[in-house]
Structures are given as structure tokens and as C-alpha cells.
Amino acid sequence: MDGESELAARFRAGDIRALARAISLVERRDPSVRALETPPKGGEGSAAVVGFTGAPGTGKSTLVDALVTLLRKQGKSVSVIATDPNSPFTGGAILGDRIRMQRHALDPKVFIRSMGARGHLGGLSLATREAIRLLGAFGFDQVILETVGVGQSELEVAAVADTTVVVMTPNLGDGVQMIKAGILEIADIFVVNKADLDGYQRVAMELRAMLSLNAPGATGAAASKPWKPPIITTVAARQEGIDELWAAIESHRRYLETSGRAQELAAKRLKDETAEVVADLARQQARLALGEDGALTEQLLKDGSPYRAAEEILNRIGSDGRKRGRG
Amino acid sequence: MDGESELAARFRAGDIRALARAISLVERRDPSVRALETPPKGGEGSAAVVGFTGAPGTGKSTLVDALVTLLRKQGKSVSVIATDPNSPFTGGAILGDRIRMQRHALDPKVFIRSMGARGHLGGLSLATREAIRLLGAFGFDQVILETVGVGQSELEVAAVADTTVVVMTPNLGDGVQMIKAGILEIADIFVVNKADLDGYQRVAMELRAMLSLNAPGATGAAASKPWKPPIITTVAARQEGIDELWAAIESHRRYLETSGRAQELAAKRLKDETAEVVADLARQQARLALGEDGALTEQLLKDGSPYRAAEEILNRIGSDGRKRGRG
Numbered sequence: 001m002d003g004e005s006e007l008a009a010r011f012r013a014g015d016i017r018a019l020a021r022a023i024s025l026v027e028r029r030d031p032s033v034r035a036l037e038t039p040p041k042g043g044e045g046s047a048a049v050v051g052f053t054g055a056p057g058t059g060k061s062t063l064v065d066a067l068v069t070l071l072r073k074q075g076k077s078v079s080v081i082a083t084d085p086n087s088p089f090t091g092g093a094i095l096g097d098r099i100r101m102q103r104h105a106l107d108p109k110v111f112i113r114s115m116g117a118r119g120h121l122g123g124l125s126l127a128t129r130e131a132i133r134l135l136g137a138f139g140f141d142q143v144i145l146e147t148v149g150v151g152q153s154e155l156e157v158a159a160v161a162d163t164t165v166v167v168m169t170p171n172l173g174d175g176v177q178m179i180k181a182g183i184l185e186i187a188d189i190f191v192v193n194k195a196d197l198d199g200y201q202r203v204a205m206e207l208r209a210m211l212s213l214n215a216p217g218a219t220g221a222a223a224s225k226p227w228k229p230p231i232i233t234t235v236a237a238r239q240e241g242i243d244e245l246w247a248a249i250e251s252h253r254r255y256l257e258t259s260g261r262a263q264e265l266a267a268k269r270l271k272d273e274t275a276e277v278v279a280d281l282a283r284q285q286a287r288l289a290l291g292e293d294g295a296l297t298e299q300l301l302k303d304g305s306p307y308r309a310a311e312e313i314l315n316r317i318g319s320d321g322r323k324r325g326r327g
Numbered sequence: 328m329d330g331e332s333e334l335a336a337r338f339r340a341g342d343i344r345a346l347a348r349a350i351s352l353v354e355r356r357d358p359s360v361r362a363l364e365t366p367p368k369g370g371e372g373s374a375a376v377v378g379f380t381g382a383p384g385t386g387k388s389t390l391v392d393a394l395v396t397l398l399r400k401q402g403k404s405v406s407v408i409a410t411d412p413n414s415p416f417t418g419g420a421i422l423g424d425r426i427r428m429q430r431h432a433l434d435p436k437v438f439i440r441s442m443g444a445r446g447h448l449g450g451l452s453l454a455t456r457e458a459i460r461l462l463g464a465f466g467f468d469q470v471i472l473e474t475v476g477v478g479q480s481e482l483e484v485a486a487v488a489d490t491t492v493v494v495m496t497p498n499l500g501d502g503v504q505m506i507k508a509g510i511l512e513i514a515d516i517f518v519v520n521k522a523d524l525d526g527y528q529r530v531a532m533e534l535r536a537m538l539s540l541n542a543p544g545a546t547g548a549a550a551s552k553p554w555k556p557p558i559i560t561t562v563a564a565r566q567e568g569i570d571e572l573w574a575a576i577e578s579h580r581r582y583l584e585t586s587g588r589a590q591e592l593a594a595k596r597l598k599d600e601t602a603e604v605v606a607d608l609a610r611q612q613a614r615l616a617l618g619e620d621g622a623l624t625e626q627l628l629k630d631g632s633p634y635r636a637a638e639e640i641l642n643r644i645g646s647d648g649r650k651r652g653r654g
Contacts, residue, residue: 037632133632267628274633275613278640282609286602301594305364305460306601313605317644 011036011138016108019138023113026130029280037133047079047136050249051145051161053183058167059193063236063245064146068104070242076141079111083128083147083156111140125156126280129273132160158186159272162265163252165189165245168207170199184210187229189248195233195241204231227255286313338363338465343438346465350440353457356607364460374406374463377576378472378488380510385494386520390563390572391473395431397569403468406438410455410474410483438467452483453603456596459487485513486599489592490579492516492572495534497526511537514556516575522560522568531558554582613640 010018025033050067052060064080071078104110115128128145135143145161158164166187171194192203208231230248234241256262290297290309300309337345352360377394379387391407398405431437442455455472462470472488485491493514498521519530535558557575561568583589617624617636627636 031634034632034634038630267624270627270631270633271614271617271624274617274627274636274640275610277633277637278613278644279606279610281637281641282644283602283606286605287598290598290601297594297598300597300601304597305361306597306604307358307361309601310604310608313601314608314644317605317609317641 007033008036014139016111019111019134020113022134023115023131026134027115027127029127033134034130037130037137047132047140047143048253049132049143049145049161049163051147051157051164052167053147053157053164053186054167054191057171058169059236060146060167063167063191063193063234063242064144065104066234066236066239066242067144067246068110069239070246071142072104072107072109077109077139078142078144079135079140080113080144080146081128081131081135082112082114083145111135125160126273126276128156129160129269155183155186160269162256162262163188163249165191165249167191167193168203169194170197170203188227188252189245190229190231191241191245192231192233193236196235196238200233204233207231226259227252282314282317285317286310289313289316334360335363341466343435346438346461347440349461350442350458353461354442354454356454356611360461361457364457364464374459374467374470375580376459376470376472376488376490378474378484378491379494380474380484380491380513381494381518384498385496386563387473387494390494390518390520390561390569391471392431393561393563393566393569394471394573395437396566397573398469399431399434399436404436404438404466405469405471406462406467407440407471407473408455408458408462409439409441410472438462452487453600453607455483456487456600482510482513486596489583489589490515490576492518492576494518494520495530496521497524497530515554515579516572517556517558518568518572519558519560520563523562523565527560531560534558553586554579609641609644612644613637616640616643 007018007021011022022033022036052064054060061082068078068080104112113131115131132143132145145157147157164186166183166189168190169192190207192200192207194200211229211231230251232241232245232248234245236242253262256265290300290313296309296312299312300306303309334345334348338349349360349363379391381387388409395405395407431439440458442458459470459472472484474484491513493510493516495517497519517534519527519534521527538556538558557578559568559572559575561572563569580589583592617627617640623636623639626639627633630636
């Protein structure tokens with residue numbers, strides 16, 4: 001039974017349980033913790049975000065675990081958010097997959113959290129974004145975002161991360177040709193993991209060939225983004241290639257900062273998130289109106305289509321908003 | 328270059344190309360075709376919707392194809408919408424998977440369409456719902472909704488379909504234990520497809536055991552939904568079990584109608600969709616405001632969090648809405 005101010009005080013004091021509780025509130029879309037998301041210093045207090053995505057079985061979790069180990073050796077504090085949009089009902093605590101992270105479980109500078117979609121489209125990325133701001137405000141140096149399972153989340157990661165790492169392996173047999181639409185476009189860094197297995201050179205080679213088709217200057221889109229995604233080979237389970245991966249991540253971060261892309265991305269992300277927050281608030285108001293107002297619902301059922309009721313609700317949001325603004 | 332009224336006239340006259348064009352407009356969230364979604368007769372002109380979901384490789388497409396064949400023998404017109412939320416960039420025309428449907432390609436009473444998510448969360452189900460209303464208004468007897476790939480779409484199908492069919496096979500080796508969270512809850516009918524392979528009885532038996540744990544009366548939720556999902560075994564590639572599947576679908580439809588669930592579901596669906604339409608319109612207005620208003624964007628970047636700008640935008644939607652209402 002935390003009062004908001006008590007929670008805030010504990011959060012500011014660095015109590016990790018206050019952070020965990022704040023993220024739970026964020027997952028429930030409770031607006032009371034939003035004040036915590038602003039870093040005390042104000043402005044640039046946000047953590048760098050690296051996102052990992054790729055098919056199941058590519059060893060993303062092992063790779064993230066290896067990266068956490070490296071960053072801890074460097075003295076950095078790290079938080080990992082595993083997003084699982086395929087667990088809308090359970091709330092997404094995929095503990096089985098997270099057990100290998102147990103070796104960091106007692107380390108107070110490592111924070112690991114699974115976040116599900118809770119049956120709410122768009123909810124995952126909103127809650128994830130809020131959680132990332134909380135982690136930045138709490139003072140973590142690095143946030144790692146990992147997709148569990150498959151689906152739209154692969155592309156959502158890129159919408160939230162500063163650097164997107166796409167993980168592949170030689171053993172899935174699909175070859176690079178099978179890369180899902182859109183994945184090439186979002187990758188800032190490719191990792192060919194499990195490079196102790198046969199065929200890793202073929203995957204890297206195919207990838208290189210594919211990337212050369214998308215070379216800088218080849219298309220308008222590529223020309224405006226003259227970063228050439230490197231291909232890193234790793235054996236995450238043996239901590240091999242992790243230094244190289246981290247060097248590539250740092251190199252990409254420097255590129256973002258020196259090219260001005262960092263600011264562009266931050267602005268785009270804030271705009272996207274604002275639009276999603278507006279949509280989410282409007283959706284909540286719509287559900288409220290339809291729950292309370294029998295006449296509106298009756299009209300809706302008579303119409304057999306949602307557009308007139310939707311317009312009516314939007315109008316009301318307006319008049320309520322004006323009341324709020326005045327009051 | 329169709330004028331809206333010309334498109335409407337061709338649509339009402341039963342021109343399938345007008346239908347295809349109307350669905351394209353719906354995918355682009357073009358509001359100009361919304362008038363077409365109301366059946367000319369008014370009221371109950373909607374087609375019955377059966378949704379198929381299940382893991383990749385279970386033979387959903389073959390099963391749908393077999394069902395189309397059966398329905399055509401009965402003289403019914405059928406439309407198939409394949410939703411693919413994993414193709415946000417390509418627009419989702421998964422032609423490879425649809426090639427087996429080619430044998431219906433020249434049949435004017437069969438309409439097949441792939442719909443992608445187009446990188447827009449929530450957009451899939453909204454466009455799908457609109458397309459379904461168009462298909463009903465056009466006069467199709469039956470709409471079949473099929474998920475391509477995996478992800479949240481599995482659960483979205485249940486939000487749109489009258490009857491949800493969950494497809495499993497013996498050959499995936501996972502067993503029933505691996506059923507994704509939420510799938511049991513949404514299934515109105517289970518199909519064990521590829522029943523010519525070893526192990527199909529085991530899958531059916533495990534399923535039956537699992538369902539008996541969820542037996543009617545066991546829980547509050549089950550008690551309010553006293554439909555016992557039947558388990559149908561099929562070999563879709565040989566058209567075996569398809570009559571039984573169709574009988575189960577019809578039986579479920581009768582249950583919905585006699586129990587009053589049909590009306591309940593229709594009301595719930597319209598409310599859900601209205602809330603999504605409101606969210607979508609609000610999102611569009613937010614994007615517009617952030618694109619046009621430099622001062623608002625500046626404030627947003629200074630804040631570093633979206634909430635104040637979001638409130639401001641919601642207030643404006645209100646005042647614009649009021650202007651619209653008055654004008």
C-alpha cells in the first residue's frame with residue numbers, strides 16, 4: 001500500500017523494489033507514476049536502449065546474458081526488458097526462458113523484467129516505452145530490450161530502441177532468403193550467433209550479398225541513412241564475439257550522435273508515443289462512454305456500424321477536455 | 328479513377344472489382360467507402376464469419392480450401408480473408424501460401440484476399456472488420472478468416488469471428504501442453520488436422536482431457552458459456568472430415584442464436600470496434616497536430632515525455648469536434 005509520494009521517495013532513493021512496483025503500475029496504465037519518468041536532473045537523463053530481435057531459437061537470451069556479463073565487468077548497470085506480445089493473458093512472465101539469467105539475479109546492478117501485451121494492442125509498446133523512461137530516470141546506464149517469441153514485436157523493438165540488433169543462426173536452415181519482410185530495414189547490427197555450427201559463413205556471406213544490394217546511395221532511403229550494418233559472429237554460450245558486438249553497438253551510438261540522427265530519432269519517437277498515448281486515452285474514454293451511456297449503445301446497435309457513435313464520442317472528449325482545461 | 332458514387336453503384340450491382348477496390352480503400356483507412364458497409368436491406372445483412380487459427384504448418388490453408396470446396400457444392404458464396412500481421416511492410420499478399428486456392432480463382436462466387444497489418448498496430452483488426460462488413464453488404468453467405476503466420480493475430484481472430492476454429496496437428500510434436508496461452512479460451516471448435524499421421528489420437532485425447540478440466544460449470548467463465556468445443560479430426564488434403572467440421576460450425580451458429588450469445592457478441596464487437604475507431608481517429612488527429620504545430624512539438628521535446636502534449640491534443644480534438652458539431 002504505497003502512497004504515491006512514498007513510492008516516489010523510495011524510487012528516487014534507488015530502492016529497486018520501488019522501481020519494480022512503478023513498472024507494475026505502468027503495465028496497468030496507471031498514470032500516477034508518470035512524474036517518476038522524468039529524470040531528476042531533467043533533460044538528457046535517459047538510458048541508451050539496445051534492442052535484440054530474431055527468430056525463436058537463435059539464442060537471443062544467451063546473447064543478452066553474455067552482453068550483461070560484459071557490461072557488468074565494465075562496471076555499468078544494466079536492465080533487461082523481455083517483451084512477449086504472445087502472452088496477452090498471462091501477463092508475459094516467461095520464467096523458463098529467463099532462468100539462465102539467474103546468475104545475475106543477486107546482482108543489484110542488474111534488473112530483469114518480462115512484460116506481456118496483456119491482450120491490449122498497442123499496449124506493449126506504450127508500457128515498454130514508459131518502463132524505459134523509468135529505468136533511465138532510475139539511473140541505469142544501459143537498457144536491453146529483448147523480444148520473446150515472434151510476431152509484430154520484432155518490428156516494435158526498432159520503434160523503441162536506439163540500436164536494433166537482428167540475431168540469426170546457421171542452424172535454422174532457412175537461410176537469409178527467409179528473412180522476414182521489414183527485418184533488413186530495421187537492423188543496425190546483424191549477429192550470426194552459434195558460429196560454432198556449420199554454415200555460419202554461408203549465412204554471413206548471404207547477408208553481406210543482400211546488404212550490398214541495399215548499399216548506401218543505392219536508394220533514397222539508404223542514402224539518408226549512411227550507416228552500414230556490420231555483421232558480427234558470436235558464440236554467445238562461450239562469451240565469444242561479445243566484445244566485438246559491444247564495440248559495434250558503441251560505434252552505432254557514436255554514429256547516431258555525430259550524425260544528428262540521435263536527436264531526429266528521439267523526436268520521432270516522442271511524437272509516435274504521443275500519438276499512441278492520445279489514442280489510448282481516447283480509447284479509454286470511448287469504453288467509458290459506451291459502458292455508461294445506454295442511449296449511445298442503443299444508437300450504435302441500431303446503426304450496425306461504429307462511425308456515428310465514434311464521432312459522438314470524439315465530440316464529447318472535446319467538451320470534457322474543455323471542462324478540464326477550464327476547471 | 329472511380330468517383331465514389333460510381334464505385335458505390337458498381338458495388339451495389341455486384342461488380343467484384345468494385346468490392347476489391349472498396350477493400351483496398353478500407354486498408355488505407357479511407358472513410359469514403361464506409362457508406363457501402365451498410366447492407367442495402369438494412370440491419371441484419373451481415374455474413375457469418377468463421378475464423379481459423381493455429382500454428383504454422385497445421386494446414387490451415389488446406390483446411391480452408393477444403394471448406395470452400397464444400398460450401399461451393401452447397402451453392403453458397405464464400406469469401407476468404409487471410410490476415411498476416413507479420414507483413415507490415417509488404418502489405419501482406421502472401422501469394423505462395425494462396426496458390427493452392429487457385430482452383431477457386433475463376434469461380435465468381437469465391438473471393439480471396441490477403442490483408443497485412445501495414446506497420447500499424449490495431450490497424451489489422453479495424454481494416455479486417457470493415458472488410459467483413461463490406462463482404463456482408465456485398466452479399467456473401469460466408470466469410471472465412473484465416474491467420475497466416477503467428478502472433479497476436481491468433482487472438483484477434485476470436486475478436487472478429489462468430490465461430491473460432493483452432494487447428495492442430497499430430498506432427499508438430501509439441502503436444503497439447505504447448506498450446507499457447509489464451510488459445511483454449513478462444514476455441515469454439517478444435518480440429519486435429521492431418522489425422523492420417525501417427526499420434527492424432529493422442530492429440531485428440533490430450534485435448535479432451537484438458538477440456539474436461541475446463542468443463543462447463545467448473546469456472547464462472549465456463550458457466551456463462553455452456554458450449555462444449557467439439558474435437559473434429561480431418562485430413563483436409565483428402566477432403567476428409569470436412570462435412571463433420573461444417574456440421575460443427577453450423578451447430579455452433581445455432582447455439583449462438585438460440586442462446587442469445589449472437590446478439591451479445593455482436594454488441595460487444597461493435598463496442599470494441601467503436602473504441603478502436605475512436606482511438607484511430609484520435610491518433611490521426613495527434614499526428615496531424617504534431618506535424619503542423621511547431622510550438623507543440625517544441626514543448627514535447629522540452630518535456631521529454633508525451634503526457635502534457637497528449638492532453639493538449641485531446642483538448643483540441645474536443646474543440647474541433649464541437650466546431651464540427653455546430654457547423
